[in-house]
Amino acid sequence: MKLTIIGGGGFRVPQVFEAVAADDAPVRIDELALYDVSADRLEIIGAILARLAAERRHVPTITTTTDLDEALRGADFIFSAVRIGGTRGRILDERTALELGVLGQETVGPGGLAYALRTVPFMTRLAETIRRVAPEAWVINFTNPAGIVTEAMQRVLGERVVGICDTPIGLMRRAAAAAGSSADAITFDYVGLNHLGWLRSITAGGDDLLPRLLGSDASLESIEEARLMGFDWVRAIGALPNEYLYYYYFTREATARISAAATTRGEFIDRQQAQFYSAPGDDPLATWLQARHDRESSYMAESREADEERHASDVDGGGYHQVALDLMAALASGRPSTMILNVRNNTLVPQLPEDAVVEVGCVVDADGVHPWPIAPVRGDMLGLMTQVKSAERLVIGAVHEGSRELAWRGFAAHPLVDSVGVARSLVDRYSQAFPEIGETLTA
Known part of the structure; x- marks a missing residue:
């Protein structure tokens, strides 16, 4: 192959x-x-x-x-x-x-x-x-x-x-281990969009293990997402959120920390990659291994205290490369594999368009990708999914139609943009910073 x-x-x-x-x-x-x-x-x-x-x-x-x-x-x-x-x-x-x-x-x-x-x-x-x-x-x-x-x-x-994304499957595996089970021995309910989702149940032997896990400080301590959001918050919502929900639930704190940092994450990666590609040295493998370690250790640093290091279990999800390999293996061999993937919604979340892409649990085999049925999505979770998906689809529409107005609407619709005026300024500034965006948004 x-x-x-x-x-x-x-x-x-x-x-x-x-x-x-x-x-x-x-x-x-x-x-x-x-x-x-x-x-x-x-x-x-x-x-x-x-x-x-x-x-x-x-x-x-x-x-x-x-x-x-x-x-x-x-x-x-x-x-x-x-x-x-x-x-x-x-x-x-x-x-x-x-x-x-x-x-x-x-x-x-x-x-x-x-x-x-x-x-x-x-x-x-x-x-x-x-x-x-x-x-x-x-x-x-x-x-x-x-x-x-x-x-x-x-x-x-x-x-x-x-x-594919490695964050939801990593969350599921950490949660299963914290609940005293293994990923292979459970079923689960995970729903959301990419970088915006929730693990809402972990079932083994007919019992939902999540309530007991949420009630234990010792269990939650082993889960990075619970430490990021706070034990009280994950108990309040009755679910374990994807780590990127930190930016939605703690927007003010995240923005302040990123603004106060000497460099943004992008500046760190830019400097690191420039050094690596310009001077890989006599042993490029060793140089790459060190750079990879530094990158993974500093991931989402703004969500942690200055002296707080990531736990070893925080990066045990296998990485996106393992997710990709598992997906290829299931499609090629026919051996079923359980995964969390970005797939067509169809009727999984009836409130979203059928051709919208959602992130849910799936079984993959030689016949393709088969999303699991999920429990109904309601309340604040549905509201956040609907709002973000609306922004995403407006931006896709802006590209296909070359419409600056649709782009402006997309930015304004996003819950992390707090002003229509700011949304317009964002589109204008990004168009100036990136000629390709200006060339796309001609209508």
Whole structure:
């Protein structure tokens, strides 16, 4: 089987290689094609993969190319993880919002909508190329903002596009362990949008283990999301929230901490990646391993006290590369796998459009992706999902129609933008900062 990675020069590509080349990998990839617009980055990542390959028995043939059609041709699976605008774009996403007094974050709020405005056009063109060159391939999307991008690509390719994220499955596994069970021994109810969801039940032997877990300080202490939001809050809502809900529940605190920091997350990543790609050293693998450790240790630092470190269990979800591998294995082998994925809503949440993308528990097998039935979504959870999804769909519509007005409405509809005037200023400033956005929003 052939796996093509769009964004093959990306920093995290070696992690995907480690997963597919592991001795116990549940599916064997014969060819790994790396596509990127940067030949220099492909060369550096290729050197790291060569080092990793020397230590493994099952190594796919590795090809690198800047020719998209060549990379896609014959692909069984296509994995997308690109950053349109690069890390410099992320800095502008964050700083532009902060300058206007609203949250500056990569995928949540106005920064995420700006990211979508310049990413959806590229990803739509990519989907059209896939439809022409590799129409039978499964597309696994990790390009952020993943929910918006997946929904935009599904408009071209249908349900063969699946969005992945490692945060919800990590939450589920930590919660199962804290409840004294294992991920394989439970069923669960998780619902939301990408970077906005809740684990609402954990069932084993017919019993919901979540109420007992929520009642135990010792159990909650082992769950990063509970520590972020506060034990009293997760008990009040009766669910465990995805970690990104920190930005919705504690918007003022998050904005203040990000504003007060010496650098934004984007500035940290930009500096780190510039150093890595410009000077990988004589041992690029060692340089990469250290940079990866520093990045993971500092993830969502604004949500923790200055001297608080992440627990080892906080990063035990397996990572997005493991999610992608599990998804490919289930589709290719037919062995059912339980996952949390970004898929078409259909009638799962009746209050949302059928073609909206939601994030829910699924069973994956050779016949495809099968979402689990979920309990009704009501009250504040439904309200937040509806409001954010409305903003996301307005932004997708703005790209397809080239409409500055729809973009303005999308920003104004988002719960983290507190003023219609600020929404208009955000669209204007992002259009000035990114010529491609200005070129898209012509109507």
